Amino acid sequence: MTVREAIEVRKSVRTYKKEAVDSEIMARLREMCREPRQCLPGQQARIVVIERGLEGRVGTYGIISGAQCCLALVYRDVDGLSAVNAGMVMENIVLWLTQQSQGTCWLGGTFSRSNVTAAASPAPDERIAAIVVLGIAADRERLVARVMQKFAGSRRRRAFDDLFDIGDNRQWSPALELMRLAPSALNGQPWRAVAEGNAIHFFCTKPEGLGLLDTGIGLAHFAAGNDKPGKWETVGNAASIRPEWRYVISFLAE
Ligand SMILES: Cc1cc2nc3c(=O)[nH]c(=O)nc-3n(C[C@H](O)[C@H](O)[C@H](O)COP(=O)(O)O)c2cc1C
Numbered sequence: 001m002t003v004r005e006a007i008e009v010r011k012s013v014r015t016y017k018k019e020a021v022d023s024e025i026m027a028r029l030r031e032m033c034r035e036p037r038q039c040l041p042g043q044q045a046r047i048v049v050i051e052r053g054l055e056g057r058v059g060t061y062g063i064i065s066g067a068q069c070c071l072a073l074v075y076r077d078v079d080g081l082s083a084v085n086a087g088m089v090m091e092n093i094v095l096w097l098t099q100q101s102q103g104t105c106w107l108g109g110t111f112s113r114s115n116v117t118a119a120a121s122p123a124p125d126e127r128i129a130a131i132v133v134l135g136i137a138a139d140r141e142r143l144v145a146r147v148m149q150k151f152a153g154s155r156r157r158r159a160f161d162d163l164f165d166i167g168d169n170r171q172w173s174p175a176l177e178l179m180r181l182a183p184s185a186l187n188g189q190p191w192r193a194v195a196e197g198n199a200i201h202f203f204c205t206k207p208e209g210l211g212l213l214d215t216g217i218g219l220a221h222f223a224a225g226n227d228k229p230g231k232w233e234t235v236g237n238a239a240s241i242r243p244e245w246r247y248v249i250s251f252l253a254e
Pocket residue numbers: 010011012013063105106107108109110111130148152153154155182183184185186187210213214217
């Protein structure tokens with residue numbers, strides 16, 4: 001499965017078979033999580049693999065059933081890009097897991113923070129951003145999961161032109177189309193983009209709460225779909241392009 005196909009088929013899975021994840025996939029996952037590749041310079045996000053049944057331990061308030069493993073996303077809050085980088089790092093793992101036919105679900109709210117803190121032991125200056133549950137999807141979601149999907153309007157995505165202002169600069173369309181499909185807390189889709197010359201500037205409409213983490217998740221999808229060489233950069237005057245939103249970062253094509 002290509003990463004593009006993974007993005008197209010991925011959806012949050014909340015009901016899992018009570019089976020352990022394939023040992024080879026687990027071995028590669030542990031290896032990838034040992035020193036995950038940071039997506040933005042100067043950032044430190046890490047992922048702790050928690051291998052145990054979640055019910056009763058990493059409580060998920062009945063939202064998740066059957067999963068035997070989850071990943072805790074822990075990061076050091078260095079600057080305004082730390083949560084963005086953390087979202088990118090973890091979503092790359094989510095997309096890899098999807099390519100391995102594993103189901104996943106990000107949880108930002110419905111998990112027991114105290115239990116995850118005990119398992120992940122963050123340093124005093126580290127934060128637990130969220131967890132990602134993984135495993136083999138059950139054949140059918142339970143009622144509580146279907147209610148959650150409906151409540152979050154999970155299948156819906158905003159129209160391309162509501163999110164992205166790229167004028168005639170269609171070179172960015174394929175990558176932005178993948179960004180549009182990214183998961184976000186309560187399906188809020190807080191990411192926006194404006195193209196200007198050889199740059200594309202990214203913004204977040206809800207920088208409080210999980211908005212910057214969500215924006216990082218969207219940027220991981222953009223990066224997966226972008227084949228143009230270039231670099232991530234903070235552009236001095238970009239914030240004034242859309243002062244009503246929080247400027248996040250730009251990608252400058254070479
Ligand atoms: C950062 C983040 C936090 C989330 N937190 C929760 C959560 O606490 N409980 C839950 O059931 N789903 C949670 N989700 C899943 C979203 O509801 C879901 O991704 C969104 O509705 C889009 O649906 P899809 O993933 O099936 O495409 C979260 C997703 C993200 C990205």
